Amino acid sequence: xxxxxTRTSSVVFAVLLTLCIPAFPVYGQNTLERPRLIxxxxxxxxxxxxxxxxxxxxxxxxxxxxxxxxxxxxxxxxQMKRAPEVQAAMDALVDKLHDRTAPEYHRxxxxxxxxxxxxxxxxxxxxxxxxxxxxxxxxxxxxxxxxVLDFSGxxxxxREAFHTEIHxxxxxxxxxxxxxxxxxxxxxxxxxxxxxxxxxxFRPHPMVRPxxxxxxxxxxxxxxxxxxxxxxxIYNFSPVLAAGITGAGQTIVVIxxxxxxxxxxxxxxxxxxxxxxxxxxxxxxxxxxxxxGSSNAAASCVDPGATGDDVEAxxxxxxxSAAAPNATITxxxxxxxxxxxxxxxxxxxxxxxxxxxxxxxxxxxxxxNSYGTSEPYGLQTGNVYTDGLYEIAVLQGVSVFAAAGDSxxxxxxxxxxxxxxxxxxxxxFASTPYNVAVGGTDFADxxxxxxxxxxxxxxxxxxxxxxxxxxxxPWNDTCASQLLNAxxxxxxxxxxxxxxxxxxxxxxxxTEIFAGSGGPSGCAFGAPSINIPTGTSVQTSDYSVVxxxxxxxxxxxxxxxxxxxxxxxxxxxxxxxxxxxxGVWGHFYVICYSDPTYGGTPCVGAPSNWxxxxxxxxxxxxxAGVQALINQATGTYQGNPNYVxxxxxxxxxxxxxxxxxxxxxxxxxxxxCVFHDVTLGDNAVDCTFLIDDGVNYGKFNCYLPSGAYGVLxxxxxxxxxxxxATPAWDFTTGLGSVxxxxxxxxxxxxxxx
Numbered sequence: 001x002x003x004x005x006t007r008t009s010s011v012v013f014a015v016l017l018t019l020c021i022p023a024f025p026v027y028g029q030n031t032l033e034r035p036r037l038i039x040x041x042x043x044x045x046x047x048x049x050x051x052x053x054x055x056x057x058x059x060x061x062x063x064x065x066x067x068x069x070x071x072x073x074x075x076x077x078x079q080m081k082r083a084p085e086v087q088a089a090m091d092a093l094v095d096k097l098h099d100r101t102a103p104e105y106h107r108x109x110x111x112x113x114x115x116x117x118x119x120x121x122x123x124x125x126x127x128x129x130x131x132x133x134x135x136x137x138x139x140x141x142x143x144x145x146x147x148v149l150d151f152s153g154x155x156x157x158x159r160e161a162f163h164t165e166i167h168x169x170x171x172x173x174x175x176x177x178x179x180x181x182x183x184x185x186x187x188x189x190x191x192x193x194x195x196x197x198x199x200x201x202f203r204p205h206p207m208v209r210p211x212x213x214x215x216x217x218x219x220x221x222x223x224x225x226x227x228x229x230x231x232x233x234i235y236n237f238s239p240v241l242a243a244g245i246t247g248a249g250q251t252i253v254v255i256x257x258x259x260x261x262x263x264x265x266x267x268x269x270x271x272x273x274x275x276x277x278x279x280x281x282x283x284x285x286x287x288x289x290x291x292x293g294s295s296n297a298a299a300s301c302v303d304p305g306a307t308g309d310d311v312e313a314x315x316x317x318x319x320x321s322a323a324a325p326n327a328t329i330t331x332x333x334x335x336x337x338x339x340x341x342x343x344x345x346x347x348x349x350x351x352x353x354x355x356x357x358x359x360x361x362x363x364x365x366x367x368x369n370s371y372g373t374s375e376p377y378g379l380q381t382g383n384v385y386t387d388g389l390y391e392i393a394v395l396q397g398v399s400v401f402a403a404a405g406d407s408x409x410x411x412x413x414x415x416x417x418x419x420x421x422x423x424x425x426x427x428x429f430a431s432t433p434y435n436v437a438v439g440g441t442d443f444a445d446x447x448x449x450x451x452x453x454x455x456x457x458x459x460x461x462x463x464x465x466x467x468x469x470x471x472x473x474p475w476n477d478t479c480a481s482q483l484l485n486a487x488x489x490x491x492x493x494x495x496x497x498x499x500x501x502x503x504x505x506x507x508x509x510x511t512e513i514f515a516g517s518g519g520p521s522g523c524a525f526g527a528p529s530i531n532i533p534t535g536t537s538v539q540t541s542d543y544s545v546v547x548x549x550x551x552x553x554x555x556x557x558x559x560x561x562x563x564x565x566x567x568x569x570x571x572x573x574x575x576x577x578x579x580x581x582x583g584v585w586g587h588f589y590v591i592c593y594s595d596p597t598y599g600g601t602p603c604v605g606a607p608s609n610w611x612x613x614x615x616x617x618x619x620x621x622x623x624a625g626v627q628a629l630i631n632q633a634t635g636t637y638q639g640n641p642n643y644v645x646x647x648x649x650x651x652x653x654x655x656x657x658x659x660x661x662x663x664x665x666x667x668x669x670x671x672x673c674v675f676h677d678v679t680l681g682d683n684a685v686d687c688t689f690l691i692d693d694g695v696n697y698g699k700f701n702c703y704l705p706s707g708a709y710g711v712l713x714x715x716x717x718x719x720x721x722x723x724x725a726t727p728a729w730d731f732t733t734g735l736g737s738v739x740x741x742x743x744x745x746x747x748x749x750x751x752x753x
Contacts (some may be wrong), residue, residue: 001617031571033081036121038099040188041578042131047163047184050195052380052527052549054193056542057171059179064168066485067177069156071166071318074298074338075346076137077197079385080120080128080147094394094434095557098643100748108397108637108674111358115144124192131189135161140299141291143358144654146388148197150291151379152298158199160304161185166199171542176612177201179345184594190290198345203257203336204371204429205415206312208401209477209514209582209615210599223586224443224455225612226579228273228322229464230551231622235578236469236741237323240629241279245744247751248281250628251364252499253356254316254621256333257348257371258307259286259593266329268603269318269592274462279325284317289355301355304335304348306684308598315591316370318623330364332356340531347371350389351626357393365637367393368404368624369429370617374411375523376544378428383524387553390434401624403616404432404439404574405517408478409722409731410701411711412544417512419713420687422532422543423700424519424722426573431521433556436641437573439733440475440580443587444664447473447483451586454666463590463607465626468667469739471683474725474732475516475614477584479505480686480711482721484584493684493711500686500709513685516580518723518731521552521571532690532697543690545700558646563653564728575642577678577733578622584616589618627741634749648674648746649735653728662727662738675736683732684721687712 051607055695082090096104109117128149129139155166162183169176178200185193211600260266266284288301298661306313334355336348344351349371356363375383383411391399407414412425432436445454451459454470454591473483477501480493490499500506503514552570559565565572580590592603593611600612627641638644652661660670661677669676686709687702703719704710714720723731745752 005210011090013558015531016557023255030165033087034121037081037083037192038124038189040129042186044186046187048187048190050183050381052184053195053199054180055178055200055377055379056531056544057169057176057202058180059168059542059738061416062169062171063180064170067166068166069154069157071155072152072342073155073158073353074152074342075344076127076150076151076153077123077346077385078132078151079194079197079381079388080124080149081192081194082120082147086118090391094391094640097395098639106208106343106397106636106639109361109395111145111392111396114392119144120192123327128189128192129249130722132161134705137161138234138296138298140296141294143354145358145392148354149383150299162196164199165393171327175711187426192679192722194384197385200655201345202377204373206309207370207372207406207615208312208315209406209611210611210613223583224465225588225607226589227463227590227607228275229422229462230466231322233464233466234470236739240740240744240752242327243752245629245633246279247327247625247628250366250622250631251321251325251328252324252366252368252621252628253330253332254313254320255349255367256309256313256316256331257311257336258304259307259333260317260331261306261310261593265314265592265594265603266317266321270321271679272546272592272603272607273322275321275325281326282321283328284322285328286333288334289332289352289359291355291580292359293313296377301334302338303353304333306595307337310327310595311593311598311600312370312617314593315589315617316368318591319589319618320368320621320625323622324492326626327625327628333409353389355482357389357398358394363393363396363398365398365631366624366627367398367400369400370620372427372429374414375426375431375521376412376425376528376546376550378464380525380527383428386429387432387434387524390432393436394640397639399638399641400435401620401627402427402435402437404430404437404442406515406615407513408476408683408712409517409518409519410513410685413513417508419511419683419709420473420513420685420702421690421700422545424712425523425546426519426521428524429519431524431553433553433570433571433574434640435647436575436623437734438616438623439518439574439577439620440616441472441577441678441733442475442581442585442736443579443715444471444473445587447487467678469669471666471680472579472676472678472737473593474678474683475581476669476681476683477510477514478685479510480684481682483681484510488678494703494709496707498707499707501707508752512688514582515683515685516577516732518573518683520568521573522546523550524553526550535573545624556642558643562650562729563644564726564730572731576623576675576735576738578619578737580614580616580619583612588614625739626743629740629744630747630750633752634743634747635751636749644747648743649729658727672742674739674746675738676739677727678725678733679727680725682721682724685712685722
C-alpha cells in the first residue's frame with residue numbers, strides 16, 4: 001500500500017483436525033529400557049544445588065522481603081530427566097523421522113507413544129510425586145511425554161522443599177517476585193530432576209515494534225505500508241494461491257498470553273484487503289486448552305482475556321491468515337496473571353502449548369511463537385523445558401516457528417530501550433534445534449534510490465502497490481547500521497564522528513537497539529559467572545553476561561556443511577527471514593488493532609489510518625503460513641522444516657548457485673531461486689560501556705575506540721561487526737527470505753505444478 005502520510009501506533013481445546021493426511025502408523029514397540037534413575041533413599045540432609053536457576057534481578061538492592069507463607073503458587077512445573085541413552089535414542093529418532101531413506105521417515109508418534117517410549121521411568125515419577133506431596137504440594141498433572149509434573153502449593157512449601165525463598169522485588173519501579181537463590185533438592189533425586197522450570201514472574205516479551213509519532217527517513221516522499229497483496233507479489237505467493245494451494249484444511253496455532261481485544265478486527269482486516277471475498281473458507285477460533293486427565297482447578301488453563309499483549313495476538317492471527325488465506329487460525333492462550341492470593345510463574349503461551357501437545361489424538365500441524373527471552377535469562381531449567389517441549393512437537397510432526405528477535409545480536413538487552421551493554425546473546429525461545437528461527441529484513445529500495453522501480457505510485461484494488469520482488473537488507477533501525485551511516489553521510493558507524501554521535505543519530509529512536517536478531521547459541525545450558533547489579537547510571541534490568549559455564553545447543557545435523565555457516569559447533573540463528581521492518585526506511589506492516597487502552601486505532605476508512613508496526617512477530621506467523629501451503633501441497637505434516645530448508649539451501653549455495661540469487665538484483669534475480677540471498681547491510685547495533693553507579697564494568701563485545709557509542713562486535717579492539725550480511729548463510733538473515741512458489745514447488749512430495 002502506497003502512502004504519502006501515515007499514522008502509526010502500534011490482540012477448551014475442541015477442534016483442529018481438518019487436515020487430510022495419510023494414517024500415521026505407530027512407530028513401533030519400545031525396546032529400549034527406561035531405567036530407573038532414583039536408586040537411593042531420599043535423605044533431606046544430603047542436598048545438591050540446581051545451579052543456574054536464579055534471575056540476576058534477585059539482588060539485595062532490589063529485595064523487598066519474602067512473600068507471605070500462604071501465597072499459593074499454581075502451574076509450577078518440575079522438569080524430570082531421561083536416562084542419557086534414552087535421550088540419545090529420542091534425539092536420533094528425530095533425525096530418522098526426517099531422513100527420506102530411513103524406514104522411520106515421517107512415521108510420527110503420538111504424545112502417548114512418546115511418553116511410553118521415552119518418558120521417565122514410572123518408579124521415578126511416583127517417587128518424585130510422593131516427595132512433593134510430603135512437603136505439602138499437590139501434583140495436578142503428569143505430562144509423561146516431556147517428563148513434566150504440574151504441581152501447586154504455598155510459598156512455605158517452596159522454602160521447605162527447595163531451600164530457597166520467594167521474595168518481592170522492585171526492579172526499576174516494577175514489582176516482581178522471584179527465588180533469591182538456586183533451589184536445592186535431596187541428592188538422591190538429582191539424577192532424575194533437571195529442576196523447576198520457573199520460580200519467578202519475569203515474563204517473555206512479544207517481538208512487535210510499534211512506532212508512534214515517528215517521522216520516516218524519507219518523509220519528503222511516499223512510504224510503503226505492506227498489505228497482504230504486497231506480500232503475495234514480493235515473495236511470489238500469487239502463483240501458489242492461483243493453483244489452489246491456499247492453506248485450506250490446515251490449522252495454524254499462535255500461542256499467546258492474551259485473547260484478542262475484538263475478533264472483529266481479524267474480520268475487518270480480511271474484508272478490507274479482499275481475503276474474505278477471494279478466500280472464503282478461512283476461520284478463526286480462540287481456545288484455552290485444558291490439561292488431559294486432571295480436573296483440579298489449579299491445573300486449569302484460565303482465560304486471560306485481552307491483556308497488554310493483545311496487539312501481539314491480533315498481528316499473529318491477521319498475518320498468519322494473510323500468508324495462508326484459507327487456513328484455520330487458532331489462537332491458543334492461557335492466563336499467566338491470576339487473582340490476588342494466587343501466582344503462576346509459568347508463561348501462558350507455554351501452558352497452552354503444553355496442553356495442546358499432550359492431548360489425545362493429533363495436535364495441529366503448525367505452531368507460531370512470537371515471544372522471547374534471552375538464553376541467560378531463560379535460566380538452565382527453563383531452557384531445558386523449552387527444548388523438550390519443542391522436541392515432542394517435532395516427534396508428532398508439528399512444525400514450530402519462533403521469532404528470532406528484534407535486538408540484533410544482543411537479545412539480553414532487548415526491551416530496555418538502551419544501547420547494547422552485555423554482549424552477544426540470542427532468544428532462547430528460538431534457539432532450540434527443534435524450531436525454525438525466523439529473522440527480519442527490510443526493503444533496500446529507498447537506500448538504492450529505486451523506489452519507483454518497485455512500487456506503483458497508485459494503490460490497487462486491495463491497497464497493494466508492490467510491482468515485483470524488492471531488494472532486501474537486514475532490518476536495522478540503529479545508528480550503528482552501515483547503511484544509515486552512509487545515507488546520512490558518515491564514513492564509519494562507530495566513534496566520535498559516527499552517525500550515533502550526531503544530533504540526529506543520537507536520538508533515542510536510533511540508539512535503542514531494534515534490529516533483526518541473529519547469532520550463535522551461547523547459554524542454553526550452564527550459568528553466567530558475570531552478573532552485574534543495576535546502579536543509578538543505567539536504569540534498566542540487572543545483567544547476565546554470557547560467561548561462566550554457559551554453553552550453547554550443539555550444532556544440529558541439518559545445519560552442518562553449509563556455505564556461510566561457521567564451524568562453531570553450536571546452533572546458529574536465524575534459519576530464514578522475512579520482511580519485519582517498522583518504518584525506518586519507509587516500510588512497515590498494516591494491522592487492524594482497535595484496542596484504545598494499548599494504543600490501537602479504529603479500523604475505519606483507508607488503511608493509512610490504521611495501526612502500523614514491525615518486528616519478527618510478523619515474520620514468524622508469515623512463515624508459519626508458508627508452511628501451511630507446504631502441508632497442503634504435500635498432504636502431510638512435515639515436522640521440523642529445517643531439514644528440508646537447509647537441504648534446499650545447500651543446493652542453492654554449495655553448488656555455486658548464489659550469484660543469481662543476490663537480493664540486490666531485485667527483479668533481475670534468477671526466478672528459480674528458493675532463497676533471496678541478502679548481502680547488503682548488517683544487523684550490528686550500537687553499544688557502550690556498562691557503567692553502573694560510577695563503576696566501569698568494561699566492554700562486552702563492544703568496539704568503541706572513541707566517543708559515546710561503538711558497535712556490537714566480535715572484538716573489543718577491532719571493528720568486527722555482529723553481524724554483516726554476506727553471501728550464502730549468515731547471522732543476519734540465515735538462508736535469506738523465501739520465494740514462496742519455488743519453496744512450495746521444490747518441497748519433497750509437493751503436488752504444486
